[in-house]
Amino acid sequence: MTTTGRTTERTTGRMAGRIPQSAFDGSRLRVILLLDLYDGAQEQFLDAYDHMSSMVASVPGHISDQLCQSIENPSQWLITSEWESAPPFLAWVNSEEHIETVRPLHSCVRDTRSMRYSVLREMQDGLPLTRQTTAGLQEQARVGEGVARHAFTFTVKPGTESKVVKHLAGYASPNASLDDNTRLRRTSVFMHGNRVVRAVEVEGDLATALRHAANQPGFRAVEEAINPYLEHARDLADPGSARVFSTRAALPAVHHVDGDGPRPAGLRRHALYYPAVEGQGLELARFLSHQDEAAADEPDSPVYSSTIFQRDDVVVRLIDATGDLDLDPLSALGIKGAGKAAELERLLDGAAVGVEGPLDSERNINRLLSHADMLSVADRSATDS
Template sequence: MTILSEEPGTAGTAAGAQDTECARLRVVLLLDIQKGAQERFLDAYELLRSQVASVPGHVSDQLCQSIEDPSQWLITSEWESSEPFLAWVDSPEHREMVKPMHSCVNDTRSLRFDILRETSVAGHTGHRAPRPERAGDGRVRHAITFTVRPGSEEKVAKLLADYASPSARVDSATRLCRTTLFMHGNRVVRAVEVSGNLVAALRHVAQQPEVRAVEEAINPYLEEERDLTDPEAARAFFTRAGLPAVHEAVAEADRAGKVRRYALHYPVLGGSGAAAARVLARSDELAAADPTGSLVRSTIFQRDDVVVRVIDLAAAADEDLALTTGTADRDLAAELGRLLELPDAVRDLGDDRGRGQLLAHLEMTLVTDRHAQDS
């Protein structure tokens, strides 16, 4: 039905995302209920189920209790597609709806699935193709973003560059592999790569004293005030700050040369974030299939109108401006240009002069890039 804490989405390839765009969605929420809180939990669920039933796109839900451990519950719900669910789950209305449950649960985990096949007494239905397996190294990628007060960028960058790295090991199955921080003006983007359970890794990192110290240090400089000592306020902040990976592309051929990481922040016109991400994804799929190109990996993060593209290149950013900016295909470049809010000087994305100006406008500053040992 819902999520009670930040549960980031993960990306397949662009093609896979398009193939499953209209698939019905099954959401499974696993809950560990506090001792003595069952009645409060059931009361909260009764209130919540009535509210969720009126959300556009919601089809049905079921509440289930484990027959082996009565403290283990799950809520499973069906949605017409992922789009209405994601729009609702990211909304302030959702955060208000689930507040009564927060005092009843120890832990939650949300799992989301496209419905591909279905069997019932009426027969078999569904012929949708599955998404392709996760490309490349199998790591899960996610980002968070927030803004700081204008004029504080240099102080914030120093704090974010100098903090001590937290422990990379979460548990026997999960490890934080890489953390990269970028800034673009007063916007901060922290991108992480995880082997294993992303949610477990994010919770682990948030609890580490090194991370808590730097988060407290940058608090005075944030445009949006937050109180990380208040679990409710912290949960709301990181939900709003979440920047999911919506598309990934990985080179089909090995690339020669030193691999370097870059990030670009695309200023989109209002309401155009998802469309711009799809255009960039198609461009990167073409680049990944080019055996002579330098693109190693691209990950596009997007929420609403915030679009950030992190690319690993086996070349310097200015060696292939068309690839770096995502404008190599003329038709896709024209489509992208119509979705971006750019100065007149960088309107022409069809030549290297315009692309160079575009790169200068989009490129984010690398603050720190940290790899876990043995990653």
């Protein structure tokens, strides 16, 4: 049975309610891109779309796409695409090739909004399609609390880490409530060496909340303050530069699972950094997601919830756990069980995280936990207005 098949089985029944988000259930993906064009940019946009469509047609995992124009407002357009599953789309949308492919759209488009959905049901003549024709459908609806999770990661110039920490730690959270339906719930910032990871939780629409936060004076002041220290320069006054930097920094959440029962008191948030062997980032993220699904069934697991973020060979596992992590390092690292440490060793670039040698001893396991546990810079809930 394939890995995807095992994941699908685990997301059925009782477990389904505890996995509100997963890119690994094997279901087909529908991507919806809403665009608002500048006046007079339609012909330029059509040329750019034709070029983009011809490029994406050869991307592994891509099935089809459609371009639609509003019958009510001619400046509003819609692009939909279908993919065999989420992982190949995420690999494409986070690639440098994608950035270059969509660059011609920037001068045509005033605003965009992207939405991604797994395919749950297909109907024909009012009836569900037969089982033989529904391969790739999500097994059943996931149940969640209406929270979207996302992260951004970037690197700063070596030697400037302490200055960056000072700026990021002093950032005051913006007002939480944007409107009746959207609320910025929590922001967590971590560092590992010169790498920064900022994770956010949003109730409601993620894009709306991110735009709101980016336009707050306090947020912009901090971002301007750290600009001189970034390894990859950006100009926040230039929408194109800001957009490209944000695209390159995106660290999507590919899996989230909560433990059974009510949320325990005294949980502490940690971020663990897992640099993958070149080309193995997706498999490492998949491995950790399987481990956290299994741990959610264990009543004595110190890890209550886990979110896995992955882009290329950067994998970050954000966990809410009880007690000190070193009391149960195997659970903390997500490698509890026979052969799991060896599997992580195969996928992990140990040298990049400062731990070389096999993970076959308690000493090396503890060293890995110590080196992977990121420095917590800021972790706060946004304040209500």
